[in-house]
Structure formats: C-alpha cells, structure tokens
Amino acid sequence: MEILNPRIRLLWIAQGAIAALVLGIVLAAVDQWATDVPTSVIAGIVALGLVLGIAYAVRLYQVWQFELQSDALYLERGVITFVETAVPFVRVQHVDTQFGPIERALGLSSVVVYTAGSRNADVRIPGLTPDRARDLQDTLRELAVESEADDGV
Amino acid sequence: MNRLHPLSAVTYAIQYGFLWLWVPIVLVLALGGIFDPISPAWSPIAAPLGFLAGAAYGIAYYYRFEYGITPDTFDVASGVFARRSREIPYGRIQNVDVRQGVLQRLLGLAIVSIETAGGGNTEASLNFVSESEANRLQDQIRRRTAYVKEQRRTKQRSANEGEQQGSQRPTEPDADSSDADRTGAVSGAETDTPSDPTAVPPDRADRTDPDSTPVDGEEPDAERRAYASEPDRQRRQRLFDLQARELLLYSFTSFRPAAVAAVLFVFFLATDPIIDLLVATAQPVGGPQEIGEGTATNYGILTVVSMINGIVITYLLSVAYTFATYYDFELGRTGEDFVYERGLLQRYSGSIPVEKVQSVTVTANPLQRLIGYAGLWVETAGYGPESSGGSQSAVPLAEQSRVHRFTENLTDVETPTFRSPPTMARRRYLVRYSLVAAVIVAAVFGLAQVTALEGWYFAAVVFVAVPPAAHLKYVHIGYFVGENHLVVRSGFWQRRTTVIPYYRIQTVSTRRSIFQRRLGLASLVIDTASSRTFFWGTPTIYDVDLEDAREAHTAGRKRLQSALRERARDDDLGLTVDFT
Numbered sequence: 001m002e003i004l005n006p007r008i009r010l011l012w013i014a015q016g017a018i019a020a021l022v023l024g025i026v027l028a029a030v031d032q033w034a035t036d037v038p039t040s041v042i043a044g045i046v047a048l049g050l051v052l053g054i055a056y057a058v059r060l061y062q063v064w065q066f067e068l069q070s071d072a073l074y075l076e077r078g079v080i081t082f083v084e085t086a087v088p089f090v091r092v093q094h095v096d097t098q099f100g101p102i103e104r105a106l107g108l109s110s111v112v113v114y115t116a117g118s119r120n121a122d123v124r125i126p127g128l129t130p131d132r133a134r135d136l137q138d139t140l141r142e143l144a145v146e147s148e149a150d151d152g153v
Numbered sequence: 154m155n156r157l158h159p160l161s162a163v164t165y166a167i168q169y170g171f172l173w174l175w176v177p178i179v180l181v182l183a184l185g186g187i188f189d190p191i192s193p194a195w196s197p198i199a200a201p202l203g204f205l206a207g208a209a210y211g212i213a214y215y216y217r218f219e220y221g222i223t224p225d226t227f228d229v230a231s232g233v234f235a236r237r238s239r240e241i242p243y244g245r246i247q248n249v250d251v252r253q254g255v256l257q258r259l260l261g262l263a264i265v266s267i268e269t270a271g272g273g274n275t276e277a278s279l280n281f282v283s284e285s286e287a288n289r290l291q292d293q294i295r296r297r298t299a300y301v302k303e304q305r306r307t308k309q310r311s312a313n314e315g316e317q318q319g320s321q322r323p324t325e326p327d328a329d330s331s332d333a334d335r336t337g338a339v340s341g342a343e344t345d346t347p348s349d350p351t352a353v354p355p356d357r358a359d360r361t362d363p364d365s366t367p368v369d370g371e372e373p374d375a376e377r378r379a380y381a382s383e384p385d386r387q388r389r390q391r392l393f394d395l396q397a398r399e400l401l402l403y404s405f406t407s408f409r410p411a412a413v414a415a416v417l418f419v420f421f422l423a424t425d426p427i428i429d430l431l432v433a434t435a436q437p438v439g440g441p442q443e444i445g446e447g448t449a450t451n452y453g454i455l456t457v458v459s460m461i462n463g464i465v466i467t468y469l470l471s472v473a474y475t476f477a478t479y480y481d482f483e484l485g486r487t488g489e490d491f492v493y494e495r496g497l498l499q500r501y502s503g504s505i506p507v508e509k510v511q512s513v514t515v516t517a518n519p520l521q522r523l524i525g526y527a528g529l530w531v532e533t534a535g536y537g538p539e540s541s542g543g544s545q546s547a548v549p550l551a552e553q554s555r556v557h558r559f560t561e562n563l564t565d566v567e568t569p570t571f572r573s574p575p576t577m578a579r580r581r582y583l584v585r586y587s588l589v590a591a592v593i594v595a596a597v598f599g600l601a602q603v604t605a606l607e608g609w610y611f612a613a614v615v616f617v618a619v620p621p622a623a624h625l626k627y628v629h630i631g632y633f634v635g636e637n638h639l640v641v642r643s644g645f646w647q648r649r650t651t652v653i654p655y656y657r658i659q660t661v662s663t664r665r666s667i668f669q670r671r672l673g674l675a676s677l678v679i680d681t682a683s684s685r686t687f688f689w690g691t692p693t694i695y696d697v698d699l700e701d702a703r704e705a706h707t708a709g710r711k712r713l714q715s716a717l718r719e720r721a722r723d724d725d726l727g728l729t730v731d732f733t
Contacts, residue, residue, distance in 0.1 A: 029187050071714050082670065085662040086710050090717060093245050093269045094226075094276060100235040116270040116534065117659030117680035137240065145225050145242045 001065040001076070007106045008064075008127025009057045014102050016053020020046045066125055068139065071147075073113060075123065087123050091115045092144035097133045109133035113140060154219035154230065158262055161281045165211035173207025174200055220279060222293055227267060229277045241276055244301040245269045249294050251287045263287035267294070270534065270682065309721050389492060392733045393548050393559075395482035403528075403550035404476040406520040412471035416463065431459045479549050486730050491531070491547065505545055507728050509533045511657045511683035512692065513564050514544070515556055515650040522648070527556040529563075532651075532683035544689060563732035564652050566638040571631030577672050578630070578696035582623035590615045632694040634705050637716060639679060641692045651692045654727055656716035657681045661709045663702050675702035679709060 024046040031037040059079045066075040072086040096112040103109060103126075110126045111133050128136065177199035185193040210233060218231045227246070230238040248268045257263060262281035269276050282290070395403070420427055432440060435458040441447025480497035487504070494502040510531045517527040529548035548559060561568065594612045601609035625645040633640040639658075642650040662678045669675060677694040694705065720727065 025184075025187065032187050072710060078664075081664055081666045083662050083664045084706070085660055086706065087660050088658070088710065088713055090714075091659050094239060094241040096237050096239045098232075098235065098237040104234070104236070114269075114276075115659045115680075116682040123660070137238075141226060141240050141242060145244060 001067045004061060004064050004125075004127030005108060005129055005132075006061065007108055009061045010106055011102050011108060011127070012057035012060060013054050016057060017050060020049035020053060023049055061127075064127070068143075073123070073140065075125065085123060087113055087115060088147075089140070089143040090147040091117070092140060095137045095140045095144070097130075097137050099130075111136045111140070154221040154228070155286075157215060157218055157220075157279060158281045158283050158286070159215075160260060160262060162212050162215035164281070165214050166208040167211070169207040169211035169214065170204045171207070173210065174204045176207075177203040220277070222290075222297070227277065227294060229279075239277065241267060241269060242301075243294065243297045244305065246294060246298050249291045251291055253284075257281060265290055389485040389487050390731075391483065391485050392491070392731065393484040393551075395479060395495075395549055399526075399550050400476065400479060400482070402521075402524065402526060403479060404472045406518065406524070406526070406550075407471075407475055408468070408518075409471045409474055412467045412474060415470060416467045431455070431462060434458060434462060479546075482546075482549055484547055489730060491730070493545070493547070503545070505531060505533055505547075507730055510728055511681040512651050512653045513547075513560055514652070514689075515560055517553070517648050518646060521550065522553075525553045526550050527553045529556050529559055532681070532689075534682035543683065559732050560652060562729055564638060564654065564728060566640065566652050567635055569633035569635060569640040571633050571640070571642060572697075572701075574627070574630055574674070574694075574696045575698055576627075578674060579623055579627040581668065581672065581674070581696060582626045583619065586619040586622050587616070590619050630695050632697070632705070634708050637712070639692075639705070639709060641679070641694050643693070643695060649689070653679055653681060653692055654716070655709060655712035656720055656727060658709055658713045661706050663699075663706050665699070669696065673699050675699045677702045677705050677709075 024042055027037055027042045027045060031039075031042065056079055060077070063079065063082065064077045066073065068074075069086075071090075072088040073092075075083075075085045075087075077083055093114045093116055095114070097109050098112055099109040107129065108126070109128050109130045109132075110124055111128060113123045113125075115123070125136070178196045181191060181196045181199050182193050185191040185195075213233045214231070217233050217236075218229075220227070220229045222228075223240075226240040226242050228238065228240050230236070246267055247270055248266075250266045250268070252264045252266065253262070261284050263284050263286075264278065264280040265282055265287050266275045266279075267277040279287075279290075428444065432444060432455065434440075435455045436442070438454060438458060439451060440455040440458060441451035477497040478501075479495050482493065482495040484491060484493045486492065489507050491505040491507060492502065493505075494500060510533055512532045514530045514532060515527050516530060521527060528546065528550050530544045531547050532544050548556060551559070557568075560566065593615050594609075597606075597609045597612035600606055629643060629645050629648050631642040637655060639653045639655065640650060641653065642648065659680045659682055661680070663675050664678060665675045674696045675698075676696060679692045679694075681692070694702070697705075
C-alpha cells in the first residue's frame with residue numbers, strides 16, 4: 001500500500017484553519033448583530049477548531065492508503081467513517097490530475113478518477129507529488145484503455 | 154496542445170469581470186458590517202478593481218486552457234490558480250456535440266461538448282472554437298472512437314474464435330459483425346462510419362456482401378439481424394397490463410408524499426377559508442364557535458378533528474393521484490426496448506432500452522405486504538439527452554408470487570435465501586431510535602418552556618415505539634450473494650429488494666463508522682450507474698459482520714471481472730426481455 005506525501009497534512013491543517021477562521025467571523029457577526037459573545041469565547045472556539053483540525057489532519061494522513069491491484073484501484077481512507085473502496089479499472093471513465101492554490105504552494109497534486117457510478121462518482125487521491133500524480137494518471141489511463149468493457153455503463 | 158478561439162478570451166474576460174465585480178462589494182459590505190475599520194464606502198473603489206481582476210483572470214484562463222488529441226485520449230488542461238488536466242480515453246466517449254447560438258453563428262464560432270457514460274456533467278466543454286475546428290474535432294474524435302470500438306470487437310472476435318475453434322471454420326471472418334450491426338441499430342450510439350479507409354477493418358466489406366452465407370454457428374445472430382431489419386420490428390408486444398383490481402389496490406395501498414406538499418400548498422394559498430371550514434366541521438362534535446372563543450377542550454377537539462380531516466384529505470388526494478397516473482398502465486416491448494404507457498387525464502409513454510437497465514427492484518410497503526402484493530421497478534443509467542435515468546415502474550403492483558417470478562425471469566436470478574446481519578446490529582438501531590426519541594422528548598420539553606403546554610413528560614411515551622421500530626428495521630435487512638447477482642433488501646415502510654447483476658457494479662465500498670468499528674460491523678455500498686434519486690439511495694448492505702462484508706466485497710469484484718469476460722464472449726444482454 002502506498003501512503004500520501006506527508007505535506008498533505010499541511011494542506012488539511014490549512015483547510016481546517018480556514019474553516020476555523022470562517023467560524024470565527026460568523027461568531028464575530030453574531031457578537032456584532034445578535035447577542036454579546038465574549039472575545040475570549042470566540043478565541044477559545046477558534047483555537048479548539050484549530051486543534052481538532054490538526055488532530056483530524058494527522059489521523060487522516062495515518063489512515064489514508066491506496067494501491068493499484070490486479071483488477072482495481074483500491075483505497076482506504078476516513079477518520080469518522082473508514083471507507084475501503086475498489087474502483088475496477090474497467091469502470092474508469094477518465095482521469096484528472098488537479099491541484100488548487102494551496103496544493104500548488106505545497107508542491108502537491110491530486111489524481112481524480114471518474115466512473116459512471118452515481119455515488120463516489122469521483123474518487124480523489126490527494127497528496128501526491130506532481131510527478132507521481134502524472135505517473136499514476138498515465139498508468140490508470142493505460143489500464144483503463146486496456147481493460148475496456150463493451151459498454152461504459 | 155491547442156488553444157480556444159481568441160474571441161473566447163474576450164468573452165471570458167467580460168464574463169469573469171462581471172462575476173468578480175461582486176466579490177469585493179459583498180466582502181466590503183459584509184466585513185464592513187462586522188469589523189469597524191472596514192468601511193462600506195470603499196465599495197465604489199473596490200468594484201472596478203474587482204472587474205479588472207476578473208477580466209485579467211478571464212484572459213489568463215484563456216491562455217491556460219489547452220486541449221489536444223493524442224493517440225489514446227482526448228486531453229484538456231485548464232485552470233489558472235487551480236489546475237486540472239483531464240484525459241478521456243476515446244473508447245469511453247459517447248457523444249461529441251457541437252452547438253451554436255445565434256451570435257456564435259454570426260461570428261463563426263461553436264461550442265464542442267464531449268460526454269462519457271453515466272449521468273452528470275459534460276466531461277469537456279470547449280467554448281469557443283471556430284466552426285472548422287469544431288468540425289475537425291468532431292470528425293477526428295468520432296473516427297478514433299469508432300476505430301477503438303472496432304478494434305475491441307476484432308479482439309473479442311479473435312478471442313471467441315480461439316475458444317470455439319473446434320466448431321468454426323477459421324476462414325469465416327464475419328462471426329460477430331452482425332452483432333455490431335444490431336448494437337448500432339438498437340443503441341444508436343455508433344451511427345457513424347469511419348470515413349478513413351485505413352480505419353475500416355477488412356470485414357466491413359464482407360458484411361454488406363449479399364453473397365456471404367452464414368455458417369451454422371452464427372445462425373441465431375443472422376436471424377436476429379433479419380428480425381431487426383424487418384419493418385414490423387416496431388410492432389409492440391404486450392408484457393404486462395395493470396388490471397382494474399390491481400390499479401385500485403395500488404391506488405389505495407400506496408402513498409405519495411407529493412400529496413402532502415399539495416395539501417400544504419393549498420392551505421397556505423387559502424388559509425382563512427380553510428380554517429373557517431375546519432372550525433365549521435368541528436363544531437357539531439364540540440369544537441369552538443369561533444377562533445378565539447371556547448375552552449381548552451374545544452380546542453383539543455378542533456385539533457384532533459382537523460388532523461383527521463387533513464389526513465383523510467391527503468390520503469384521498471394521494472389515491473386519486475396514483476389512480477390518474479397509473480390508469481391503464483401497459484408495459485410492452487419493441488425490439489430490445491421496454492415501452493410503457495400510462496395515465497388517465499394525460500397519457501405518458503416512454504421507452505427503456507434493456508441494455509441500459511442497471512438493477513431491478515421489488516418494492517412493497519406494509520399494506521401491500523399484508524395483502525401479498527408487490528411492485529417491480531427497473532433502474533437505468535441516463536441514455537439520452539432527455540433521459541436522466543433513474544427508476545421506472547415496470548409492474549406497478551401485482552401479486553407477490555408473480556412479481557417474484559417476473560424478477561427471476563427478467564434477471565435470471567436464483568430464488569434468494571437471505572442472510573441477516575448479526576443481532577448486534579439490532580442493538581445499534583435500539584440506541585439510534587432511543588436517541589431520536591430523546592430528541593423528541595427534549596423538543597416537547599423545550600416547547601413546554603416557551604408555551605403554556607403542560608405535561609411534557611407524556612411525550613416519553615414515544616420510547617415505547619423504540620424496541621419494535623428497531624426490531625422491524627433489523628428483520629427487513631437481508632442480503633444474498635448469488636451466482637450472478639447480488640440481492641440487497643432493506644426498509645420497513647418501503648421495503649426494497651434490489652437485484653444487482655455483478656456486471657453492473659461500478660465501485661464497491663466497505664464503510665465503517667466509529668460506532669460500527671466498535672461493534673465489528675460494516676456496511677457494503679454497491680454503486681451502479683443508475684442515477685441516485687432523491688429518496689432511493691445507493692444499494693447498501695447495512696451492518697453485517699466485517700468479515701462477511703469483506704467477503705461480499707471481494708466476491709463482487711471478482712465476479713464483476715468474470716461476468717464481463719463472459720458477457721464479452723456471449724454478447725449477452727443479461728436480461729430476458731419477455732419476462733412475464
């Protein structure tokens with residue numbers, strides 16, 4: 001099983017921090033317009049959100065694994081709900097590599113695999129180095145082209 | 154890699170300019186309201202800055218959008234800050250659409266959209282390219298897609314011949330091409346003929362050759378081809394008619410949530426006359442004379458009578474709605490399509506291509522189970538521009554034994570012997586429903602604090618319903634790992650038994666929440682390409698032992714592969730169209 005690049009934790013922590021910040025702004029809005037919320041309470045909640053975000057990011061990194069098996073891409077992930085998913089190559093519709101601004105700053109990239117399914121229609125593998133993402137995209141594309149079923153669905 | 158037409162830079166710049174114009178305005182106004190140092194008066198300065206930034210982004214977007222045709226895939230790379238590069242294998246492409254609006258026609262531009270199977274968005278959209286480029290792309294992609302599909306068939310055919318060498322002469326090159334014809338005729342997905350002569354396999358000429366005589370091994374196919382080309386292929390063959398008795402039973406035993414919405418809508422539209430009417434109906438049995446007069450008892454009676462009225466009216470509306478919708482329901486077949494027709498005031502008809510059916514579901518609510526009836530639904534993937542897929546009723550209601558026979562005929566599934574989750578699962582539902590009951594009691598308690606309501610603790614009576622509810626949920630969960638199908642059953646109010654052929658599996662997932670992990674349980678989610686509808690979730694086997702879930706997971710994966718191989722060999726639809 002392959003694990004993600006450790007820098008992905010920074011991305012998740014950054015996302016958690018942004019969420020905590022938004023929460024702080026919402027609380028500030030409540031303070032301004034509705035009832036009084038003491039500044040210390042706001043700071044405390046934001047700090048708690050940050051700590052939880054960090055713990056979540058660290059744990060998520062620990063559990064995230066994936067592997068190219070003989071017939072399928074296999075992934076394990078999830079902190080609250082642990083999910084093991086198999087995406088048969090024959091079901092892969094197309095493959096993306098994507099990265100957002102934070103990922104780019106961290107030198108990371110994601111591979112997104114699409115199937116015709118209605119749920120988990122996109123399977124995302126985050127936290128790959130751009131080279132590895134490119135490589136994985138090529139491999140998946142080749143496997144998908146190779147193992148074509150008669151009918152996409 | 155190619156760029157879009159330069160004019161698209163202008164449109165992107167204008168589009169994003171006006172979009173981003175609002176970002177600083179909203180930010181300044183919202184943050185200005187919260188934090189004092191930021192003043193709303195800044196917005197006249199911020200807005201043009203936003204527009205400029207948006208326009209710059211639009212132009213950058215144009216420069217960062219690239220597409221290209223490679224030997225195996227169609228590639229699109231896009232994005233300024235967030236980048237995305239997408240590779241779509243030709244074999245997966247279903248449609249290439251070229252659209253032109255009035256303005257675009259004047260400017261000689263076009264939008265090219267590329268779609269693959271499965272519902273959802275367009276996978277690649279190029280707005281805009283020049284008309285000639287659009288035609289070139291459409292032609293190129295079509296040709297390559299056709300070539301890939303043709304090659305696949307050749308490969309399959311050689312595999313077939315390898316296996317059937319004993320019975321078939323090796324000089325026969327035409328073993329499967331009639332199938333190709335038939336598939337093309339039925340699905341319409343491969344109507345294009347490659348114009349590139351190099352892409353045409355040698356047997357294409359043979360196919361149209363009138364002298365080519367079929368050999369023994371392929372006679373059924375040849376017959377089917379003849380059948381397909383007959384003009385009376387369009388003639389409909391009856392499969393199922395809803396009898397008057399079944400229609401009435403269906404109307405009275407099913408309930409449509411839409412009726413609730415309709416009643417509420419009418420109530421909000423004409424609140425006052427309806428309240429007067431309710432007061433008038435409650436009066437003879439002891440309701441208040443007018444709103445605002447009368448004792449607490451009067452109001453209690455009014456509430457109860459009005460509730461009964463509401464329920465009865467909603468139910469009758471639901472019955473009438475179902476009756477009108479499913480009046481004179483007929484299911485038939487035309488070639489390889491199911492066709493249905495229904496409706497009293499307005500006739501609806503539609504067709505369901507059999508090859509697009511993903512799974513089959515038998516539904517029954519408690520009333521229907523009591524009288525021994527059930528309904529049969531088929532789930533399809535999207536198969537056309539006007540069809541988003543979803544569930545279609547194939548047999549609205551029929552006797553249970555008949556529906557089970559239909560299901561077995563249709564899918565060829567063996568009679569399932571259901572396995573239940575471990576009793577541990579029941580404990581989960583007990584806890585879950587207890588929590589729901591606690592929330593209800595807490596809500597009533599809260600209500601009692603702010604209104605004059607007394608005796609909130611009587612709400613605790615809902616706890617009585619918890620054990621039976623947990624038990625009923627538990628006993629209706631079942632699953633069966635069959636030879637060629639997975640059968641999943643769940644639900645008390647609307648019990649659904651879904652038959653999923655292995656070859657329709659898209660992905661399989663084993664899910665374990667923290668509570669399930671503690672108890673060693675897992676849920677298995679089997680995803681197919683039938684679009685998930687609002688109230689029908691993805692087929693899931695709930696709360697089985699982790700080992701069993703893993704076993705079913707592996708079985709699903711393995712049998713998907715073997716079933717696909719078999720299907721490729723036999724060119725089998727997997728469903729029997731004449732299932733009644």
